[in-house]
Amino acid sequence: MITTDTHGQGICLVTPNMPRLTAATATAFKDEVVQMIDQGYDKLVIDLAEVSFVDSSGLGALVGLLKRVGTRGEIILCQPADSVMQMFRITRMDRVFRFLPDRAQALDALNAG
Amino acid sequence: MLIIVADDDALQRRYVSVVMTKLGHQALEASDGAEALALLMQTEAQILVCDLDMPLMNGLRLTQEIRALNLDRYVHIIMITGSEQNEDRKHALDAGVDDFMTKPFDAATLRVRIGAAARLVEHERQMKEKTRILHEAHERIRTDLEAAATAQRRMLPLGVRSIGDYGFAAAFQPSTFVSGDMFGHFTLGPGRIGFYAIDVSGHGIKAALTSVAFGHLVTSEYFATHATDEDGRPDPARLARVLNGRFHKPDDETYLTMFAGVLEEASGDLVFCQAGYPMPMLARPDRTVRLIGEGGFPIGLWEGAEYHNLSLRLQPGERIVLCSDGATEAEDASGTAFGEERLSALIAQETDRRTEDLPARVAAALAEWRDGRPLEDDLTVLALERRPTA
Structure with missing residues (x-):
């Protein structure tokens, strides 16, 4: 359900292989990412380019991951669709997550941090 | 044999x-x-x-x-x-x-x-024999769910209700028997009305357990106590803060979005807090429709989240229409979402019709859009009108 690309220093690039992050897929998505976090990858870039729709359960899963990495780790989201970004704005989660335009910039930011 | x-x-x-x-x-x-x-x-x-x-x-x-x-x-x-x-x-x-x-x-x-x-x-x-046992189990679960659905509907102020110069009407459609949506409106004291709508994340039984718990917790007394500040002025953001503390659980991602408002009957002054709920639409008699609110943290998602009040004055003949995200996210056969623009146009078209019928007509338009496909998410439409002066 996700493709992972691990880098050094606990950094992992996560690509959800699903067009919709919803009640039907959110739990499996979260469980797979949690496995990576448990293996020590707590600096994550989640590339949302392929995800056209996120519902309330999907948002819950992403926030759950953010809580999971805690203050030790970090999650950077990139390339959210307009409608997905709209959901982050309405729920103010745009202030909780860090966004960067693409995965390269996101990885640079994590490497620098 | x-x-x-x-x-x-x-x-x-x-x-x-x-x-x-x-x-x-x-x-x-x-x-x-x-x-x-x-x-x-x-x-x-x-x-x-x-x-x-x-x-x-x-x-x-x-x-x-x-x-x-x-x-x-x-x-x-x-x-x-x-x-x-x-x-x-x-x-x-x-x-x-x-x-x-x-x-x-x-x-x-x-x-x-x-x-x-x-x-x-x-x-x-x-x-x-196996089929018979499965069938019996299915029937038992279905009967149970139907009873739960009836119990949930009984909690809701469905139908049309007037409080002074204000009228409320609602449509409520669970996606599976029971719903993660809930709403209420009540008289908070002389000349003051309180109302809310919530949408619990996800849908189905788990979401419904939370929405029903919310409905039982947030009575008119609870609303009146927590949606006002120390001096008795409307403060629905305070209600949101209190509820956020109550519904936040570190090990569970269930949260809910809420719109809560306190309305002064005489002036039409509305103080509201939008806690992640989709932006309601304010419809005027001149057929203009605009979104109200600026967004806000949902309830129970982020510990210590800050909530703010906004205000507006509802003029005679104006309406506020709240729709859970089941409305804008309803998809047609090609997967196109109904979206905010179509919803806004639909509500503008309804300007000359009775507010009492509006929620059912919105629900019907969405059903037509889905063209027989089942609801993916719970749907609530709550309309509030300040009656035009005679």
């Missing part, structure tokens, strides 16, 4: 019967096809041993008649033929015969063939 033995040859019939009885089965004898058919309909027999050649109704016709009956059980037919009747066997297979025995046959052959048929009958019985 009950077995019908059909043969016009009394000696052979008797022989087969005796072997059956020795094997522990109960044999019923028929001397022709018609008699066998009658026995089959009178009993629950599931195995028939029949000769191909019989007067009146031969084995082939008998098989055709049995298959045409469409009984609620399967009848295994073992046909006895002569060794030269290969062509007849093809017809018999077409007609629905399951197995053959060639004359002459011994008790051992008979035992093996009946044993095979009995295994299939037993297997079918077990499958039927």
Whole structure:
């Protein structure tokens, strides 16, 4: 359900292989990412380019991951669709997550941090 | 097991019967096809041993008649033929015969063939029993869910309600029996109205448990106590803060979005807090529709989240329409979401119609958009109107 690309220093690039992050897929998505976090990858870039729709359960899963990495780790989201970004704005989660335009910039930011 | 033995040859019939009885089965004898058919309909027999050649109704016709009956059980037919009747066997297979025995046959052959048929009958019985148990369990769950759905609907102020110069109307459609949506409106004290709508993340039973818990918690007294500040001024953001503390659980991602408002009846002054709920639409008599609110943290998602109040003045003839995200996210056959623009246009079109009918008409338009496809998420439409001055 996700493709992972691990880098050094606990950094992992996560690509959800699903067009919709919803009640039907959110739990499996979260469980797979949690496995990576448990293996020590707590600096994550989640590339949302392929995800056209996120519902309330999907948002819950992403926030759950953010809580999971805690203050030790970090999650950077990139390339959210307009409608997905709209959901982050309405729920103010745009202030909780860090966004960067693409995965390269996101990885640079994590490497620098 | 009950077995019908059909043969016009009394000696052979008797022989087969005796072997059956020795094997522990109960044999019923028929001397022709018609008699066998009658026995089959009178009993629950599931195995028939029949000769191909019989007067009146031969084995082939008998098989055709049995298959045409469409009984609620399967009848295994073992046909006895002569060794030269290969062509007849093809017809018999077409007609629905399951197995053959060639004359002459011994008790051992008979035992093996009946044993095979009995295994299939037993297997079918077990499958039927499993289906029955599943069906019963399904019925029990469905009845339970229907009772839960009724209980939930009873909590909601459905229908049309007037408080002074203000009118409320709502439509409520769970996606699966029960809903993660909930709403309420009440008189908070002289000249003051409180209302809210919530949408719990996800849908189905888990979301409904939270929405119902919320509905029981947030009574008019609770709302009146927590949605005002120390000086008694409207402060729905305070209510959101209190609820956020109450619903936040570190190990659970269930959260809810809420819109809560306190309305002063005389002036139409509305103070509201939008806690992640979709932006309501303010519709004016001049057919303009605008979104209100700026977004805000949902309830129970982020510990210590800050909430803010906004305010507006509702003029006579103006309406506020709240829709859960089940409205904008409703998809047509091609997967296109209904979206905010269409919803806004729809509400603008409704300007000259009665507010009382608006929620049902929005729900109907969304149903048309989905074109028979089931709701993916719970739907609530809550309309509030300040009646026009006469």
